[in-house]
């Protein structure tokens with residue numbers, strides 16, 4: 001079908017620069033008489049509709065400090081200069097509010113989920129203690145296609161247990177996603193995460209929520225501290241969820257795959273993330289592990 005479509009289409013493009021390159025290599029065999037760079041596949045990098053994914057609280061901040069017209073011209077770099085006028089404390093407190101909101105949202109979903117599965121009253125009561133608003137919170141939500149490697153973090157179980165039991169630097173991770181009904185290995189990944197979420201020391205700290213959709217995505221990309229993306233390079237065509245996180249000032253921790261190489265030349269292109277990280281660096285506000293800020297090459 002792909003070849004049929006390529007032969008019938010007037011124009012053919014990948015969904016990121018890297019994806020264009022990968023696709024030209026993949027289909028070079030159909031155009032053996034020309035160099036690989038000339039295979040007629042171009043690229044148009046996927047994007048997100050910024051205001052759909054932005055938390056209202058962040059939008060209000062932008063409205064106050066960037067001027068009301070910022071959203072009509074989101075790619076205008078000059079407008080983003082004014083990001084430095086937002087006080088660090090204000091960004092941080094907005095982020096913490098969004099984090100609390102996301103945690104409450106996840107608890108509510110878990111409540112419904114466990115009720116539906118007829119779990120014990122004790123199990124359901126325990127949800128109140130799940131997720132710590134003070135802990136560094138990682139989000140991982142997407143389709144559970146195997147190349148996205150949702151369980152990569154779990155390969156070294158002992159190390160994982162150590163990370164999740166550190167009382168000085170508490171961490172937690174929220175997973176959400178679906179696998180295709182015919183994708184047995186994708187479903188197996190979900191089972192692994194689900195089983196782990198019921199074991200100590202991960203209970204209440206590794207969370208899996210069902211029925212991933214835009215509403216779940218919105219709460220997570222707005223309210224976690226770090227968005228995690230670990231696809232097997234170079235298989236991620238674009239992967240837009242990291243854009244949604246970064247627009248909300250959430251750090252995108254990602255393999256250099258899909259759209260991400262285009263955003264990480266020099267310093268990150270997302271002004272709010274840069275601002276948040278600089279604020280943390282100045283040490284006026286706590287709570288962001290330094291390893292995380294160091295990995296971003298930000299002045």
Ligand SMILES: *Cc1c(COP(=O)(O)O)cnc(C)c1O
Nearest residue numbers: 142143213214217239240241242
């Ligand atoms: C953004 C989004 C995706 C795409 O996420 P990737 O990281 O590109 O896999 C998938 N599903 C939902 C509901 C989304 O909002």
